[in-house]
Amino acid sequence: xxxxxxxxxxxxxxxxxxxxxxxxxxxxxxxxxxxxxxxxxxxxxxxxxxxxxxxxxxxxxxxxxxxxxxxxxxxxxxxxxxxxxxxxxxxxxxxxxxxxxxxxxxxxxxxxxxxxxxxxxxxxxxxxxxxxxxxxxxxxxxxxxxxxxxxxxxxxxxxxxxxxxxxxxxxxxxxxxxxxxxxxxxxxxxxxxxxxxxxxxxxxxxxxxxxxxxxxxxxxxxxxxxxxxxxxxxxxxxxxxxxxxxxxxxxxxxxxxxxxxx
Amino acid sequence: xxxxxxxxxxxxxxxxxxxxxxxxxxxxxxxxxxxxxxxxxxxxxxxxxxxxxxxxxxxxxxxxxxxxxxxxxxxxxxxxxxxxxxxxxxxxxxxxxxxxxxxxxxxxxxxxxxxxxxxxxxxxxxxxxxxxxxxxxxxxxxxxxxxxxxxxxxxxxxxxxxxxxxxxxxxxxxxxxxxxxxxxxxxxxxxxxxxxxxxxxxxxxxxxxxxxxxxxxxxxxxxxxxxxxxxxxxxxxxxxxxxxxxxxxxxxx
Numbered sequence: 181x182x183x184x185x186x187x188x189x190x191x192x193x194x195x196x197x198x199x200x201x202x203x204x205x206x207x208x209x210x211x212x213x214x215x216x217x218x219x220x221x222x223x224x225x226x227x228x229x230x231x232x233x234x235x236x237x238x239x240x241x242x243x244x245x246x247x248x249x250x251x252x253x254x255x256x257x258x259x260x261x262x263x264x265x266x267x268x269x270x271x272x273x274x275x276x277x278x279x280x281x282x283x284x285x286x287x288x289x290x291x292x293x294x295x296x297x298x299x300x301x302x303x304x305x306x307x308x309x310x311x312x313x314x315x316x317x318x319x320x321x322x323x324x325x326x327x328x329x330x331x332x333x334x335x336x337x338x339x340x341x342x343x344x345x346x347x348x349x350x351x352x353x354x355x356x357x358x359x360x361x362x363x364x365x366x367x368x369x370x371x372x373x374x375x376x377x378x379x380x381x382x383x384x385x386x387x388x389x390x391x392x393x394x395x396x397x398x399x400x401x402x403x404x405x406x407x408x409x410x411x412x413x414x415x416x417x418x419x420x421x422x423x424x425x426x427x428x429x430x431x432x433x434x435x436x437x438x439x440x441x442x
Numbered sequence: 443x444x445x446x447x448x449x450x451x452x453x454x455x456x457x458x459x460x461x462x463x464x465x466x467x468x469x470x471x472x473x474x475x476x477x478x479x480x481x482x483x484x485x486x487x488x489x490x491x492x493x494x495x496x497x498x499x500x501x502x503x504x505x506x507x508x509x510x511x512x513x514x515x516x517x518x519x520x521x522x523x524x525x526x527x528x529x530x531x532x533x534x535x536x537x538x539x540x541x542x543x544x545x546x547x548x549x550x551x552x553x554x555x556x557x558x559x560x561x562x563x564x565x566x567x568x569x570x571x572x573x574x575x576x577x578x579x580x581x582x583x584x585x586x587x588x589x590x591x592x593x594x595x596x597x598x599x600x601x602x603x604x605x606x607x608x609x610x611x612x613x614x615x616x617x618x619x620x621x622x623x624x625x626x627x628x629x630x631x632x633x634x635x636x637x638x639x640x641x642x643x644x645x646x647x648x649x650x651x652x653x654x655x656x657x658x659x660x661x662x663x664x665x666x667x668x669x670x671x672x673x674x675x676x677x678x679x680x681x682x683x684x685x686x687x688x689x690x691x692x693x694x695x
């Protein structure tokens with residue numbers, strides 16, 4: 181496979197709901213093994229952007245390419261494309277009636293067409309990857325938020341996707357549960373998983389992001405390396421936002437840096 | 443001492459006359475149960491279809507389904523069963539006004555082992571009860587579907603499941619569990635509604651009781667027995683459904 185071809189290309193994506201313009205021309209590329217962190221104030225369109233990328237909410241204008249193939253093209257099966265784009269949700273969205281193992285196995289079995297046995301094996305490996313193998317037979321409601329989110333990540337991993345989209349994966353978690361999820365995500369990033377992560381966890385961004393993208397009002401305000409942002413962003417708006425985050429999450433950031441420094 | 447022998451309370455109350463009708467009453471009860479289970483099943487299958495049509499069908503289909511449900515729920519069941527029952531008669535009168543041969547045969551019957559399992563009155567009853575029950579069941583099922591968080595379907599679609607696969611593997615298994623408590627309303631109304639079959643000549647439990655009364659004049663006694671039998675039947679149904687609900691409950695929820 182051509183290493184120079186982006187895994188994901190987002191080209192001038194626009195989206196509005198009624199009169200409300202949520203995205204006003206967003207573009208970026210994600211290369212193999214790259215980690216992109218998207219951040220910005222709430223209501224800036226980050227979640228909408230992720231849903232546009234896998235066409236859960238098709239963009240009004242603009243294109244999304246997965247390894248050069250345009251999504252939404254008449255002869256591309258959108259379900260096949262989505263199977264190659266993992267998604268991890270803010271509220272986990274685990275299937276409530278299925279045990280952890282079945283939550284992870286359902287995709288490989290029903291979408292990829294693996295045998296029941298093979299799907300279970302793959303699901304078990306994915307659960308081990310997120311250190312949830314011991315909880316395989318538990319139902320989502322029997323798991324903590326952090327455990328549920330790790331199963332959610334395993335569900336995406338088991339599909340062996342080209343890229344995984346994370347939609348604020350830790351913002352619905354109690355503070356003491358955030359660490360275990362971030363640790364799994366850090367591990368994935370270091371193993372070379374291609375990721376697009378919407379998050380306010382600046383410690384995570386600093387540790388593994390190749391590029392950070394600040395979105396506000398549906399447009400990219402500023403983009404750059406973590407060093408660029410933390411040395412001092414160009415735009416006043418971004419500096420203010422980072423300052424606020426620091427006030428709010430300062431302590432956890434320190435903790436994360438310790439995790440990263442191991 | 444047998445309940446039918448001289449001096450027993452049964453005989454003292456004059457109930458031994460009803461004893462002659464025991465076989466007929468049992469056959470009637472069997473017919474009632476048969477109408478019930480077939481109508482409940484038809485109502486369920488059609489109800490699932492209607493609920494899905496209303497929930498996912500798009501503007502045109504969901505409006506048609508809503509219209510059907512409103513009409514069925516807004517008109518008397520007795521009127522519905524008469525409508526279905528007289529329809530072939532009216533069609534015959536209209537298409538072949540000069541009498542036989544009729545356009546549609548109404549006197550057909552299917553018997554298995556000497557027991558009449560299907561005839562024009564029985565089929566009319568099954569259709570009327572099934573189509574009626576479907577409208578009510580559809581609303582219970584749709585309520586359960588609507589109560590399932592949007593995130594479930596979103597996650598299914600994000601995995602690459604189609605909408606139909608998402609409905610089948612994610613939405614319906616959860617909806618069926620959730621709807622049991624409210625659905626058991628319909629499951630316990632329906633046995634009582636089967637009495638309308640009596641009015642189009644089906645020999646169900648209620649109809650047989652009426653015939654027994656006509657022959658024995660034991661009306662109060664018979665109606666008490668009829669009431670007790672329905673009460674037992676419905677109690678059993680709700681107990682069974684309660685157990686099914688507990689057994690299929692999702693752990694931790």
